[in-house]
Amino acid sequence: MSKIVDIVLEKKEYVYTKPFHIAHNISTSVVNIEVSVILDSGAKGFGEASPSFRVNGERYETLIHLKDFVKQSIIKKDVKRYRQIFEILDLLKAFPSMKAAIQFAVLDALSEEITIPVYQLLGGSKTEIETDKTVSIGTLEEMIKDSKEILNEGFKIIKVKVGENFKDDIEKIIAIAEATKGASYIIDANTGYTPKEALQFIDSVYKNGVDVALFEQPVAANDIEGLRLVRFYSHYPVAADESVHTKYDALRVIKEEAVDFINIKLMKTGVSDALAIVEMAKTANIGLMLGSMGESSIGINQSVHFATGVGGFTFFDLDSYLMIKEDKFRGKFKKVGPRMIVQ
Numbered sequence: 001m002s003k004i005v006d007i008v009l010e011k012k013e014y015v016y017t018k019p020f021h022i023a024h025n026i027s028t029s030v031v032n033i034e035v036s037v038i039l040d041s042g043a044k045g046f047g048e049a050s051p052s053f054r055v056n057g058e059r060y061e062t063l064i065h066l067k068d069f070v071k072q073s074i075i076k077k078d079v080k081r082y083r084q085i086f087e088i089l090d091l092l093k094a095f096p097s098m099k100a101a102i103q104f105a106v107l108d109a110l111s112e113e114i115t116i117p118v119y120q121l122l123g124g125s126k127t128e129i130e131t132d133k134t135v136s137i138g139t140l141e142e143m144i145k146d147s148k149e150i151l152n153e154g155f156k157i158i159k160v161k162v163g164e165n166f167k168d169d170i171e172k173i174i175a176i177a178e179a180t181k182g183a184s185y186i187i188d189a190n191t192g193y194t195p196k197e198a199l200q201f202i203d204s205v206y207k208n209g210v211d212v213a214l215f216e217q218p219v220a221a222n223d224i225e226g227l228r229l230v231r232f233y234s235h236y237p238v239a240a241d242e243s244v245h246t247k248y249d250a251l252r253v254i255k256e257e258a259v260d261f262i263n264i265k266l267m268k269t270g271v272s273d274a275l276a277i278v279e280m281a282k283t284a285n286i287g288l289m290l291g292s293m294g295e296s297s298i299g300i301n302q303s304v305h306f307a308t309g310v311g312g313f314t315f316f317d318l319d320s321y322l323m324i325k326e327d328k329f330r331g332k333f334k335k336v337g338p339r340m341i342v343q
């Protein structure tokens with residue numbers, strides 16, 4: 001009694017508590033799609049797609065029309081054989097966030113059916129992870145104020161968005177570090193720098209003693225050579241985010257020795273490619289971070305169970321649900337400040 005009988009897609013719009021400003025992009029709200037996978041037993045699994053036009057070229061308007069196709073593809077399939085269903089969904093190459101939501105909803109439905117939490121289905125590596133929290137681009141004063149608040153809320157890693165003006169950014173990071181002693185930082189340029197700007201930025205920040213745990217996507221997504229250049233001359237570990245969508249992208253940046261870390265996001269990879277990237281990165285001694293797009297708590301739940309189940313991640317940027325207005329918390333995990341705990 002674990003066959004899929006129905007799939008429901010539902011539009012959900014969430015407003016950011018304040019506009020989310022990253023390099024050359026400001027968002028005031030997100031439009032997500034909630035996916036329910038219903039089994040013949042009545043068990044129900046949930047997933048969420050948070051399409052990003054900037055990163056994935058995805059729009060809600062196209063995703064919502066996939067409903068009939070998805071139904072035709074996987075109805076009557078048995079969720080106990082979820083790898084078989086994943087393979088069919090791997091064909092949704094142009095719709096990675098939809099692939100992620102359905103793949104996770106399939107796992108969640110199986111989890112409800114056999115009453116074993118998803119993180120245990122995936123291996124049960126650990127029961128707890130800890131997320132950073134993000135400061136979006138603003139004036140120096142705003143960014144310092146936000147950083148202090150994040151530290152006071154108990155977050156140990158502050159993620160800071162940069163990438164619009166590297167000279168201003170140097171000043172901002174040094175001032176933020178001065179105001180939040182004891183914290184460490186993930187700096188994310190969201191493709192905003194040239195390789196030379198990135199290296200100047202890194203040099204200046206390093207000379208001022210700032211503890212940068214990770215420098216994310218300094219250069220353009222397709223500039224793998226630029227990424228490698230920055231990686232080799234950087235004092236800090238360098239991560240690919242926008243440069244890696246699929247397992248094939250991960251293979252390329254590993255082969256070309258272009259990064260120290262890969263930032264996986266289920267919204268870019270789905271569950272299946274994320275599984276492949278984790279094993280590839282572990283094998284190649286590349287570090288892993290797990291990030292998010294605009295997921296609500298139900299979407300972040302996917303990443304919490306994935307990360308605790310599979311293990312192998314060092315950094316977590318799973319704070320999108322903390323930045324939007326949501327009626328109620330719907331994750332199947334407990335949150336205690338920055339900690340996210342599964343049982």
Ligand code: MN
Pocket residue numbers: 188190216217241242263291
């Ligand atoms: Mn990023």
